[in-house]
Amino acid sequence: MYKSIVKQQIPFLDLRGQHQQIKAQVFEAFDQVYENTAFSGGYFVEKFENKFAEFCHTEFAIGVNNGTSALQLAIIALGIGPGDEVIVPANTFIATAWGVSYAGATPVFVDCTSDTWQIDPSKIEEKITSRTKAIIGVHLYGQPFNLEAIDEICKNHNLFMIEDAAQAQGANYKNIPVGGFGEMACFSFYPGKNLGACGEAGGITTNNENYYNALKSLRNHGCVERYYHDEVGYNMRMGGLEAASLNVKLNYLPVWNQRRKEIAAEYRKGVVNPHIRIQAQPVWADSIYHLFVIVTENREDLMSYLNDHNIFPGMHYPVPCHLQKAYKNLGYKKGDCPNAEYLAEHCLSLPMYAELSDENVDYIIDVLNAYNHG
Numbered sequence: 001m002y003k004s005i006v007k008q009q010i011p012f013l014d015l016r017g018q019h020q021q022i023k024a025q026v027f028e029a030f031d032q033v034y035e036n037t038a039f040s041g042g043y044f045v046e047k048f049e050n051k052f053a054e055f056c057h058t059e060f061a062i063g064v065n066n067g068t069s070a071l072q073l074a075i076i077a078l079g080i081g082p083g084d085e086v087i088v089p090a091n092t093f094i095a096t097a098w099g100v101s102y103a104g105a106t107p108v109f110v111d112c113t114s115d116t117w118q119i120d121p122s123k124i125e126e127k128i129t130s131r132t133k134a135i136i137g138v139h140l141y142g143q144p145f146n147l148e149a150i151d152e153i154c155k156n157h158n159l160f161m162i163e164d165a166a167q168a169q170g171a172n173y174k175n176i177p178v179g180g181f182g183e184m185a186c187f188s189f190y191p192g193k194n195l196g197a198c199g200e201a202g203g204i205t206t207n208n209e210n211y212y213n214a215l216k217s218l219r220n221h222g223c224v225e226r227y228y229h230d231e232v233g234y235n236m237r238m239g240g241l242e243a244a245s246l247n248v249k250l251n252y253l254p255v256w257n258q259r260r261k262e263i264a265a266e267y268r269k270g271v272v273n274p275h276i277r278i279q280a281q282p283v284w285a286d287s288i289y290h291l292f293v294i295v296t297e298n299r300e301d302l303m304s305y306l307n308d309h310n311i312f313p314g315m316h317y318p319v320p321c322h323l324q325k326a327y328k329n330l331g332y333k334k335g336d337c338p339n340a341e342y343l344a345e346h347c348l349s350l351p352m353y354a355e356l357s358d359e360n361v362d363y364i365i366d367v368l369n370a371y372n373h374g
Helices: 016-036 043-058 068-075 095-100 146-158 209-218 241-268 299-308 325-330 337-344 358-370
Strands: 060-066 085-089 106-110 132-138 161-162 186-190 202-206 290-293 347-350
Touching: 016 043, 016 241, 016 299, 043 060, 043 202, 043 241, 060 068, 060 209, 068 095, 068 161, 068 186, 068 202, 068 209, 095 106, 095 132, 095 186, 146 161, 202 209, 241 290, 241 347, 241 358, 290 337, 299 347, 299 358, 337 347
Parallel strands: 085 106, 085 132, 132 161, 161 186
Antiparallel strands: 060 202, 186 202, 290 347
C-alpha cells in the first residue's frame, strides 16, 4: 500500500503550470516587443544578454537562435574547422556533436564515467592527436562536469575548453556559476529547459572580448555595419519575443531551480530500492537537475510498471552519439564506449519540474520503492 495515492497522470514534463503563473507578465513583455517592432535582435535581446551575463558572472553573453547554433558559432569563432578534431562525450544529446560537424571538424567521442555519467577525464588523453583543437565538456542533466580536470588536460595539450551548458542555467562548480570556465559556454533556451524561451533560442557566454565581437559578427551575416560583410556569416540572431519571455523567466529561475533541488533531494533520500541506481553527485557539483536520471537492469519492465501507476518517465538518451547512424562513417562500434552504451540501454528520467507537488513526489518514491521485478 502506498503512503499517498495519486489518480491523475504524472508526466515527465509539464510546462503549463509554469506558464500559467507568469502568463500576464510574458504577454505584457510581448506587447512591448510589438510596440517597438523589435522582432529580431534589438533592445530586448540586448537586455537579456546583459541580464544573463550578470547571472552567469561573465563579461559577455550573446543571444542566438538556438543552442545548436551556439555550439557551432563558438567552434567557428575559435578557428576550428575542416581537418580539425574536437573531443566530445559519447553520452550527450547529439547537438553537442552537431556543433563540431557543422563547423566542418570531426567529433572524437570519449566514454563517460560509470557513476557521474559525464565525460571521463582518464579516457581523454588517449584520444588526443595532432589534429585535436578543443574539448567540449557537458554539464549533463544540469550537473557540472569535472571542470578542473578537463581544464588541466587542455592546458597540458594547448587545447580550448568549451562548456556545453545547455542543461545547466544556474548550476555551480565549487560555488561558481558555470559559463565562465572555458573559452566559451553554450546554452540552450529550448522551451523544456530550466530557463526556456517561448520559442527557440540559445546563447553563448565568454570573458573574452575578441570572441564576443567575433560571435556578434558571425550570428549576423558576418557584418558589424549593415550591408558590409567582412566574413562568411550566418543568420542566427535571437528573436525579440523569445528574449522578452526569457527576461521575465530569468527573474524566477533561482526559485524554480531551488524547487528542483528540493525534489531531487527527496528522490535521493527516498528512493532506496536496490534495483535502481541514481547519478553520483561529487561534492563540488551543485546541480540544477534539468533531468533526474536513474538506471535499472530492465528498463522496459520498470517503464511499463511506472506507466501502470500513472507515472510517465522520459528517456535520455537511448542511443549514444558514437553509435548514431549519422556518424557511421567514423567507424565506431559497440564496445568502444561501454559505460555510455550501458547507460543508453538502462536509463530513465523521472518526472522533474518545479511545479511537481510534494504529494506527487512522495507517490513516485513510494511506487519506485515497491518495484521488485528487477
